[in-house]
Amino acid sequence: MTTAVLGGGISGLSAGYYLLRRFGKPLTIYEASPRVGGWIRSETHKDRGFLFESGPRTIRPVGLPGANTMEIVEQLNLPVRAIPRSHVAAKNRMLYAKGQVCMLPNSPMGLFGTKPPFSQPLYKAFIHDLLAKSTLAKHGDESIYSFAERRFGKEIADYAISPMICGICAGDAREISVRFLMDGLFEKEQKYGGVLKGLFYARYKEKNSTKPGIFAQEQTKMYLQSKQEKWAMYGMDGGLEQLPRALRKYLGENDVNVQLSNPCRNLTFSDNGVRLSLRDADLPVDHVISSLPAYRLAALVKQQHPSLSAQLLDIPYVDVVVVNIQFEGNNLLKQNGFGLLVPPCEQLPVLGVIFDSCCFDMDGNTILTVMMGGRWFDQWFSDQPSPKKLLDTALRYVRQILEIKEDPKFCRVHTHHKCIPQYTVGHKHRVANIRKYIKTYKLPLSLCGAAFDGVGINDVILSARRQVEALPQSFSHPT
Ligand SMILES: C=Cc1c2[nH]c(c1C)Cc1[nH]c(c(CCC(=O)O)c1C)Cc1[nH]c(c(C)c1CCC(=O)O)Cc1[nH]c(c(C)c1C=C)C2
Secondary structure, X not given: OOEEEEOOOHHHHHHHHHHHHHHOOOEEEXXXXXXXXXXXXXXXXXXXXXXXXXXXXXXXXXXXXXXXXXXXXXXXXXXXXXXXXXXXXXXXXXEEEOOEEEEOOOOHHHHOOOOOOOOOOOHHHHHHHHHOOOOOOHHHOOEHHHHHHHHHOHHHHHHHHHHHHHHHHOOOOOOEEHHHHOHHHHHHXXXXXOHHHHHHHHHXXXXXXXXXXXXXXXXXXXXXXXXXXXXXXXXXXXXXXXXXXXXXXXXXXXXXXXXXXXXXXXXXXXXXXXXXXXXXXXXXXXXXXXXXXXXXXXXXXXXXXXXXXXXHHOOOEEEEEEEEEEXXXXXXXXXXXXXXXXXXXXXXXXXXXXXXXXXXXXXXXXXXXEEEEEXXXXXXXXXXXXXXXXXXHHHHHHHHHHOOOOOOXXXXXXXXXXXXXXXXXXXXXXXXXXHHHHHHOOOOEEEOOOOOOOOOXXXXXXXXXXXXXXXXXXXXXXX
């Protein structure tokens, strides 16, 4: 059996890793660009002691998805930088709302005072949930905004849930499915008539049922250490790009062929497998695992399977502008923490600012990352502004919000087109239909990547693993 993986981002490389581990070789990964890593990109300035990340910078060590990633990180022997839960970057999260920087509560006591931008103590949101009637959602889904508003009130939807959705997928909570982040809470509300009621009943039931066993990856040294030392998140020496780079090296050392600058342009399915149209040749393989963005895969299957292509195109993506800024010395005198988010109701082009130098040591520099656009990219940047204009916009808001008067020493502007998929209402159903189509037509195609089963690093790695584990054992390659 021959297998090809499409895409050399973290998801495609992980698929390669799990395929190698389960079935051996031959195995080739085709990547369109001249590098691996996808949106994960770290720009190191070792001489000046800082680094810029234009994509994700940290990984959360929680749950099975977190433990699964750590199994790979441990095997690759990557040096990590842990941030414990007691660190300011883990505790202090802020909003910029109503013209001021507002610290979000970080302890149960914080639920009882009234702090801006909220007009009443947060515990009242729980009373709202206890008193609010439950509505059965049409087609088993609704937007996360409407769910939060129904259960906890409009302020929570505007100032807690909406900015959180921005910080995860740069999206509009009024469009994003409640099942994207609050699947469990939503199910509980639908079943028991309220979130708190549901949590209470579930806890009672759990006490009377047996707990699931420990997964092998939850026993890795790193996972146990993260539990013991109460890690909130971790990064990597040299930046997060070390992870895809090390994966590529590992795969190369084990004779997996990682071909760069070799995009697949078409997939032709037949009874014998699938033919890949590549840079210089057409190549028959038995099975393809695609980690490509949904819109890219849509183009590859359009000729033979227009309906599958159309379903894939129904998964929308947003553009995000990422501006990395270096100031010399400590310029964040007033605020310290992970960063701040700007609720969409503030109607600003800025989605949030990450205080990178509060998370990791940057040798005395202040390093900030400003995120802009997202679901509102067209509203603010449809005139395709130059990098200089984008930088000016980012700096204007940094000055206004953080009251920084210094001029930056070094900056970088990235516009990531179609970088984050949006799990809009009905996403789960859409993905189920896409997979059903593939099954019905017996296409030798598996799907992983951010478009389907979660947008985080942990999610895409676990999704790659599950797709490989779902292949039949008879699939074994002759090594
Ligand atoms: C390019 C912009 C990105 C935005 N979100 C993501 C990217 C790559 C992906 C992402 N970010 C977070 C999650 C949640 C789950 C997790 O794995 O931690 C996901 C899937 C949380 C998060 N949000 C921001 C940061 C720095 C993190 C920690 C993880 C990471 O390093 O990405 C800040 C942030 N991200 C985005 C915006 C608009 C924003 C605002 C400050 C979009």
